[in-house]
Amino acid sequence: MKKLLLATAVLALGTSLATAQTVRLGTEGAFPPYNFINDKGEVDGFERKLGDELCKRASLTCEWTTNEWDSIIPNLQSGNYDVIIAGMTITDEREKIINFSENYIPPTMSAYMALTPDVDVKTGVISAQIATTQAGYVAESSATLLEFASPDETVAAVRNGEADAVFADKDYLAPIAAESNGALVMLAEEVPIGDGVGLGMRESDTELKAKFDAAIQSMKADGTLNALIVEYFGETAVTF
Amino acid sequence: MFAYCADPSTVDGLSWLACYLTTGKHFDFYWSFVVVLLLLAITAPLALGMGFLGAMASRSPVLPLRWLGRTYTAMVRGVPDIVFFLFFVIALDQGLEWLLHQIVCPDWDQPIRQGTEFRVCPEAKIPSGNANAFWYQVDGFMRAVVTFALVFGAFAANVIYGAMQAVPRSQLETAEAYGMSHRQVFRRVLVPQMWVFALPGLSNLWVILIKATPLLFLLGVQDIVYYARELGGSKTSIYEYPHPDWRLWYFLALMVFYLLATYVSEKVLGRLTTRLSRGQATAAGEAMRKAGT
Numbered sequence: 028m029k030k031l032l033l034a035t036a037v038l039a040l041g042t043s044l045a046t047a048q049t050v051r052l053g054t055e056g057a058f059p060p061y062n063f064i065n066d067k068g069e070v071d072g073f074e075r076k077l078g079d080e081l082c083k084r085a086s087l088t089c090e091w092t093t094n095e096w097d098s099i100i101p102n103l104q105s106g107n108y109d110v111i112i113a114g115m116t117i118t119d120e121r122e123k124i125i126n127f128s129e130n131y132i133p134p135t136m137s138a139y140m141a142l143t144p145d146v147d148v149k150t151g152v153i154s155a156q157i158a159t160t161q162a163g164y165v166a167e168s169s170a171t172l173l174e175f176a177s178p179d180e181t182v183a184a185v186r187n188g189e190a191d192a193v194f195a196d197k198d199y200l201a202p203i204a205a206e207s208n209g210a211l212v213m214l215a216e217e218v219p220i221g222d223g224v225g226l227g228m229r230e231s232d233t234e235l236k237a238k239f240d241a242a243i244q245s246m247k248a249d250g251t252l253n254a255l256i257v258e259y260f261g262e263t264a265v266t267f
Numbered sequence: 268m269f270a271y272c273a274d275p276s277t278v279d280g281l282s283w284l285a286c287y288l289t290t291g292k293h294f295d296f297y298w299s300f301v302v303v304l305l306l307l308a309i310t311a312p313l314a315l316g317m318g319f320l321g322a323m324a325s326r327s328p329v330l331p332l333r334w335l336g337r338t339y340t341a342m343v344r345g346v347p348d349i350v351f352f353l354f355f356v357i358a359l360d361q362g363l364e365w366l367l368h369q370i371v372c373p374d375w376d377q378p379i380r381q382g383t384e385f386r387v388c389p390e391a392k393i394p395s396g397n398a399n400a401f402w403y404q405v406d407g408f409m410r411a412v413v414t415f416a417l418v419f420g421a422f423a424a425n426v427i428y429g430a431m432q433a434v435p436r437s438q439l440e441t442a443e444a445y446g447m448s449h450r451q452v453f454r455r456v457l458v459p460q461m462w463v464f465a466l467p468g469l470s471n472l473w474v475i476l477i478k479a480t481p482l483l484f485l486l487g488v489q490d491i492v493y494y495a496r497e498l499g500g501s502k503t504s505i506y507e508y509p510h511p512d513w514r515l516w517y518f519l520a521l522m523v524f525y526l527l528a529t530y531v532s533e534k535v536l537g538r539l540t541t542r543l544s545r546g547q548a549t550a551a552g553e554a555m556r557k558a559g560t
Contacts, residue, residue: 048389049397057497059505064497066507067291090400094487104384105361106392124383179500183512202503229384 049088050235052078053108056093057177058199060259061114061224064093073259074112077131080251084242097157097176100125103229110235111227114196116160118221126230128239130223131252133265137161139214140200141185141192148216151191154181160220161194185211198260275507287508296494300524303480303491306412311473313416318423325428336424343421351418352482356410360393367391407488414486419476426468431457433464435548463543463552470536477528495521 054062054070065071070091082089092108103111103125117127137160139148154173155162165172173190175181182203184190193200197217204211226243228236246252253266271278272286287293324336343351364387365379372388379387389395394402434457442456483490499514544551 051396057500059503063505064292068295069291072505092400092403098487105357106364106385106387109396177496177500179512183501183514186512202505203501206503206509229386231381231384231386 049090050082050110051090051092051108052082052110052112053092053094053099053103054078054111055096055099055113057096057179058114060198060202062112073255074114076255076259077246077252078110078112080246080255081239081242084245085238087238095176096159100227103227109228109232110239113227114199114224115227116221117223117225118160120163121227124230125227126232126236127225127227128236129243130225131243131246132224132256133267134219134221134223135265136197136217137164137194137220138197138200138217139192139194140182140204140211141214142188142211144212144214146191146214148192148194148214152189154184154190154193155195156181159195161196164218164220165194182211198264201261283508287510290508292494292498295489296491296498299489299491299494302408302488303483306408306415306480306483306490307477309412310415310419310476313412314419314423314472314476315469317416317420318425318427321420321424322427322431325424326431340421340424340428343418344425348418348479348482349485352414352485355414355417356486359410359413361385364391364393367393404488407486408483411483411486411488415476415479415482419472419479422472422475423469426472427461427465429468430461430465434460460547463540463547463549466536466540466543470532470540473532473536474529477532478525491521491524 054074056062056064056070058072060073062070062072062074069075070093075091078089078091094102094107096113099111099113099115100121102108111125115121115127117130121127139146139153149169152171152173153165154175155165156178157174157176162172162174173181173184175184178195178199181190181193181195182200185193192214197213200213204213226239228239243252246255247267256264256266269282269286269289271282272289275283275286278286321336321339324332325340327333327336364385368375368379368387368391371390375388377386379385394406438456438460439452442452447455480490481492484492495517496514499512499517501512502509540551541555545555546552
């Protein structure tokens with residue numbers, strides 16, 4: 028036991044003396060076009076490009092890792108990674124336990140998607156992902172909430188009839204509806220939720236937040252952020 | 268992998284399928300089968316070892332040791348596996364980091380627990396913040412192995428304890444009459460004869476262990492269940508290989524894998540039981556004696 032402890036201590040000391048501290052970025056990997064795992068097995072999407080660019084501007088070495096959505100905040104608190112970059116909407120409830128950077132996507136709409144356009148979203152069964160702002164919204168309305176761990180399960184529930192409609196970020200649902208050959212349609216009702224998407228960080232990491240805020244601001248100032256948003260979310264996307 | 272896969276939108280039919288099944292992500296999926304088999308290969312002997320220690324402790328004449336053995340067995344068997352996995356893995360992770368923190372950063376003035384955060388000094392993080400992604404996977408895997416070994420070790424301890432008690436007392440008395448010391452009796456008579464009684468219970472545990480490997484998915488290790496879900500979900504055209512919901516096929520493949528693994532295990536363990544029953548005073552041993560083997 029002692030030898031093992033000594034060995035790990037030496038190893039840890041050795042590696043830490045070698046390079047500057049790497050910043051680990053945690054993402055979900057199941058939420059295109061924000062973040063997904065492409066067919067080569069790498070993290071890809073809007074947030075991959077954004078994260079790499081922000082790290083370059085903040086002169087940080089960054090490593091990507093993925094984590095399931097419902098344990099993404101607790102694992103940040105435990106130190107598995109340093110930043111959450113996973114399409115996480117800034118809300119007051121989340122502000123209480125973690126720090127958010129400036130938003131890098133302006134507040135967008137959440138929308139419903141169903142098999143037919145005449146679903147009553149106030150009273151039907153609505154599927155949503157666990158621990159999202161949308162799930163909270165449905166829970167507080169008079170509809171019945173059906174929660175799933177990952178976003179594509181919420182859509183699968185609508186396809187197989189378990190749920191009447193799915194309530195999620197419009198940017199996630201729109202491409203799915205567009206490619207479904209009319210099987211899935213977006214409903215007319217849209218709801219604005221949250222203050223845009225931002226990076227989540229531990230409350231004690233104030234220095235890191237300052238670095239990322241500066242990097243985001245520089246991207247907003249020279250227009251690269253807007254260009255990136257249009258590239259991934261289309262011409263009609265809301266920009267800064 | 269194939270030359271015509273460079274532009275997936277131009278191929279269709281079987282060629283598309285061939286390209287699809289040979290993407291980088293699919294190779295990760297195939298590797299995860301190896302990871303699961305590796306988990307089984309490492310956990311089984313570890314669990315057996317823990318079971319042996321637990322059984323010996325439970326039979327020990329030393330009272331504290333006996334309490335330790337019995338408590339370990341009862342506690343782990345009494346808590347649902349999932350609860351144990353979710354709690355113990357985090358406890359192990361934080362416990363080791365805390366210990367390392369005490370050794371490596373004695374002059375750290377900030378408290379480790381700040382609100383809901385758990386912050387140790389950067390040198391005490393396991394694995395180190397600068398380690399590349401592979402070490403994180405290894406770390407997750409090893410924590411899973413330790414937790415599996417602990418849980419299945421407790422069950423194995425119970426089985427081995429029962430097997431040790433089942434060895435006929437006359438055998439042990441005869442050995443003692445020959446003047447063998449307690450250790451010699453244990454090593455030469457008790458353990459070899461215990462196996463035939465332990466094997467049904469242990470083979471049962473082995474099959475349960477095979478079927479429990481999806482718990483790796485709960486621990487965040489990228490195992491076959493993770494990849495089946497990830498690959499099977501319907502994919503829009505932002506991916507190179509869009510497809511509808513194919514989870515049925517992926518989970519069918521998993522089912523075939525598990526059935527194959529348990530079938531092969533049953534065959535091997537059956538042969539082992541036959542071999543160990545030779546000369547024993549059990550029904551199987553008696554049947555072999557009558558058959559003239």
